[in-house]
Amino acid sequence: MFQLKWLWQNLLGDRVRYIFALCLSVVGSSLTIINPYIGQRIVDTFIAGDNAAQNLTDERALLIGLCLGMIGFSLLRTGLAYFSTMLYERASQNMLFRVRIYLYNKIQNQDMKYYDHNRTGDLMTKMTGDLDMVRHSMAWIIKTVIESLTVFAAAVVYFFFIDVGLTLWLLILSPPIFIVAFIFARRVRPMYTDLRERLSQLNTATQENIAGNRVVKAFAREEYEIRKFDEKNVNYSKANKAAAMVWLDYFPYLEIFAQAFNVILMLAGGLLVMNGRITFGEFSAFSVLIWGLSNPMRNIGIIINDFQRFFASLHKIIEVYYAHPGIVNNHMATIKRRYEGRIQFDQVSFKYDNATVLDNISFTVEPGETIAIMGATGSGKTSLINLIPRFYDVAKGRVLVDGTDVRKLELDELRGNIGVATQDVLLFSDTIDGNLAYGDPEMPEEDVMKFAKLAAAHDFIRKMPEGYDTIVGERGVGLSGGQKQRIALGRAMAVQPPILILDDTTSAVDLETEAHIQKSLRELEFSCTKIIIAQRVSTTAEADRILILDNGRVIEEGTHAELLAKRGYYYDVFMLQNEGIGRQVTADGQK
């Protein structure tokens, strides 16, 4: 079975330990027949045998030996159980540790498409609950199954030695028990797959709610969100109860069968004792060991339930384990080059799944040039710039950097040459200094400050209680939108990339600050090609060239003056903004 093969593969390093633990379980469980055997000897020799009273005086040493043997084997079994549990724990914890690292790396290395199709809550469930379920199964469920089967087999073998007929009478119950268990397992399996899905929905709702708590509060939608969460919680709880209740449909039958072991033993065993076919001691051994047959039957429901959970979780983990990103880093480059920064789009088309978002786009940006991209919302600006660092791959055409198709460049090297400040700013829960130096943790403090100044962030950082050491909350909580944008800009500039991509990075800053940032960008100490997505004419006016996107196509291209002269989309935006804010940007781009 594929899943078991996967488990075996991932036990590498702990296989010997795990197999040893299984062997100890088998040995320890086999020993369960020893004490009933000793008990049988004691009963036959010292309690119910013909010479019992005589033996009590003559064979006292044997009696003491048998009693000590009983104690000794009980201790041995306890010791083996202790030791094997330790080995199971170690092997399963080690495996969990390795798989967790592997999955984390796997998730880290996935491309954007993967993140588009996988919910954060679901990925979190896989990394926590599912992994732990697999570990629990390796340490407990498989152990329980092995031990139950061994006790069952040892008891059957022992019974056969005592009396074949009586054993066969008892075993008559096994086929119906297995049939009932099989029907139960088939019925409950889809329920656990569904349960796992509901858990993932519950976690996704929780994660979204916590992350989006500000929006919830802003719209005073707490009641609604609580109701939404309640609904998911009720769904999960209902599915959980339904799965648990199914067991109750089968439980009475299995319990009756389990009890029937005792009834058959009493009737048939009693008859055989009376006939003198088996001794009292043998009967007592049967009575003691009968739980070895009936107990696994009683527990079969719990084991099947746990196994279904185990396989549902394992399936989810294996999905991540074998997920292959479409865009991979081959780690071929030994020395990372610094690019010149020439970018070329050659008849590029792009789609998300089946929806075409960019259609036949061609343009070139020379090293050091600044190009601005403008267009209505949803026109494809972000999608276009996402193709340069290969966050996505083109559907048709080519994107070239320094004359080479980006698909042929080493991903590390390519991305290391590009500084990106994304539209949706994400800062880490770290100090401001740590966030600014994210691309180069070794960056000297003076440099961090220099880039903060260039991004017009230094002044507000200085005024914060602990300056650059102030810790910002998750996703930058505690900072204004414009402040976050400036830190994101500083972070992108700080790696001094030959290509700088700014996606609407100054939309939330005031015009004066924006002017400061533009001056910084113009006067960068390192050569840098800049691609700036902006909606404000004040930002685009000084670019070497402006592209206007509409519905995935370039509808206008030229300098500020050329586009104004065209009297198209750009001119309309220019007029609207100048009239709206009473600010003059002249035809040659001067304010």
Ligand SMILES: Nc1ncnc2c1ncn2[C@@H]1O[C@H](COP(=O)(O)OP(=O)(O)OP(=O)(O)O)[C@@H](O)[C@H]1O
């Ligand atoms: N991850 C995605 N999966 C599917 N479709 C997407 C995805 N991201 C964007 N789109 C769609 O692609 C189109 C272009 O989106 P894009 O974000 O590139 O526009 P934009 O011009 O940057 O918009 P804005 O100015 O609002 O940021 C939109 O119709 C959008 O709905």
